[in-house]
Amino acid sequence: MRVLVVGSGGREHALVWKLLQSPQIDALFCAPGNGGISKLASCIDTEPTDVEGLVSLAKRERIDLVVIGPESALAAGAADAFDRVGVRVFGPSRRGAQIETSKVFAKVLMERYGVPTASFETFQDYTAALDYLRRLEPPYVVKADGICAGKGAYVINSRGEGEAALKELLVDKVHGEAGKKVIIEGFLPGVETSYLAFTDGSALLPMLPSQDHKALLDNDEGPNTGGMGAYAPVPFVDKDLEARIDDTIMKKVVDGLRKEGIVYKGVLYGGLMLDGGKPYVLEFNARFGDPETQPLLFKMESDLLPILYACAEGRLASAGPISWKKGVALCVVAASRGYPAKPEKGKVIRGLEALEGLKDVFVFHAGTKLVGGEYYTAGGRVLGVTVLGETYGDAVRKAYDALSLVEFEGMHFRRDIGRKAFGP
Numbered sequence: 001m002r003v004l005v006v007g008s009g010g011r012e013h014a015l016v017w018k019l020l021q022s023p024q025i026d027a028l029f030c031a032p033g034n035g036g037i038s039k040l041a042s043c044i045d046t047e048p049t050d051v052e053g054l055v056s057l058a059k060r061e062r063i064d065l066v067v068i069g070p071e072s073a074l075a076a077g078a079a080d081a082f083d084r085v086g087v088r089v090f091g092p093s094r095r096g097a098q099i100e101t102s103k104v105f106a107k108v109l110m111e112r113y114g115v116p117t118a119s120f121e122t123f124q125d126y127t128a129a130l131d132y133l134r135r136l137e138p139p140y141v142v143k144a145d146g147i148c149a150g151k152g153a154y155v156i157n158s159r160g161e162g163e164a165a166l167k168e169l170l171v172d173k174v175h176g177e178a179g180k181k182v183i184i185e186g187f188l189p190g191v192e193t194s195y196l197a198f199t200d201g202s203a204l205l206p207m208l209p210s211q212d213h214k215a216l217l218d219n220d221e222g223p224n225t226g227g228m229g230a231y232a233p234v235p236f237v238d239k240d241l242e243a244r245i246d247d248t249i250m251k252k253v254v255d256g257l258r259k260e261g262i263v264y265k266g267v268l269y270g271g272l273m274l275d276g277g278k279p280y281v282l283e284f285n286a287r288f289g290d291p292e293t294q295p296l297l298f299k300m301e302s303d304l305l306p307i308l309y310a311c312a313e314g315r316l317a318s319a320g321p322i323s324w325k326k327g328v329a330l331c332v333v334a335a336s337r338g339y340p341a342k343p344e345k346g347k348v349i350r351g352l353e354a355l356e357g358l359k360d361v362f363v364f365h366a367g368t369k370l371v372g373g374e375y376y377t378a379g380g381r382v383l384g385v386t387v388l389g390e391t392y393g394d395a396v397r398k399a400y401d402a403l404s405l406v407e408f409e410g411m412h413f414r415r416d417i418g419r420k421a422f423g424p
């Protein structure tokens with residue numbers, strides 16, 4: 001099978017790495033890819049939002065399956081375009097991707113189909129929003145409707161903060177169109193988990209529950225980032241809770257979307273808050289999470305390709321269940337100085353060869369470039385050192401030992417990835 005992966009991050013490196021192990025792979029392309037991916041797949045310099053470019057690439061290379069990584073490609077209508085020309089695609093249509101690209105769409109869908117989430121109100125008018133907000137007792141959360149690179153959610157602890165957030169979004173329009181509508185929702189206490197499932201629009205095949213670390217600094221301090229590390233499985237989600245998440249959230253959403261005329265094919269990613277064993281939805285993503293994908297695929301025993309193809313063909317019920325390697329998979333992200341605001345670039349990366357061949361260790365590349373045989377930093381998140389350990393402690397030790405062998409000027413990483421697995 002000839003496969004094209006769209007995207008250029010650590011998530012796409014993990015997808016390429018895993019797909020390459022499939023006995024069914026004949027050729028593997030990535031658009032645009034990165035330094036690490038270029039060692040495994042043919043990288044083609046086409047951007048994820050260049051839908052026409054992607055379609056002509058798929059035709060030229062006689063691609064059998066396109067796997068879409070980033071939401072930008074989904075929002076640009078890449079899956080719809082492949083559908084129109086009859087190329088099998090893993091990733092939802094633009095309408096389906098609204099579950100991620102519009103918080104209002106996601107909230108209304110959840111309300112209509114009885115999916116547990118925080119109560120909410122939607123506003124477009126600053127004065128009306130302000131009026132409503134002045135009647136609330138903090139804490140609560142103000143969110144922009146659209147995608148704001150992880151900066152669209154404001155957890156509010158005082159009325160002043162709430163008023164400032166509304167002004168930023170609705171008056172100063174710091175997020176432009178994405179902040180034209182806002183929602184104000186109740187604060188949910190608890191512990192967060194990421195829950196990803198494959199779906200063909202009817203059947204669901206859940207992956208293991210995982211946990212991301214969104215804040216830049218240890219103890220969840222500092223600004224929000226794309227994600228500084230992740231691990232799977234999480235010890236606080238047992239089989240009963242998984243079944244509850246499937247029944248009360250994932251199935252209801254996929255069925256609800258179908259009733260709305262959307263056959264959702266791809267990954268449905270629930271960002272969940274678990275409160276006293278009850279799951280609530282914070283947000284949905286319409287694609288694999290980054291960095292959750294790195295530990296999840298590192299731990300997956302099953303062949304990924306037939307699962308993705310079954311989703312694209314609408315016959316996921318015949319696939320699965322997924323088998324997993326024993327142990328704990330964990331990924332620590334190394335980022336550039338200045339990330340997330342203004343990351344430095346162009347620094348030489350040293351020590352990677354020391355990690356080659358280490359058992360149960362792999363470095364997934366995100367913002368890297370291969371020039372003249374050397375890797376250079378080329379973005380905010382640079383590397384995702386990913387390991388498989390026997391226990392949580394073993395995985396943490398292994399990941400940080402491996403990371404200590406790598407360096408680039410200004411390298412920054414969190415030192416507490418996986419800590420929540422050991423208890424509050």
Ligand code: AMP
Nearest residue numbers: 118141153185186187188189271282283
């Ligand atoms: P979101 O973009 O909706 O995932 O929100 C970003 C982060 O804000 C989440 O990962 C949570 O840590 C926090 N958050 C969002 N909504 C809520 C909520 N209703 N209650 C508590 N925390 C929230």
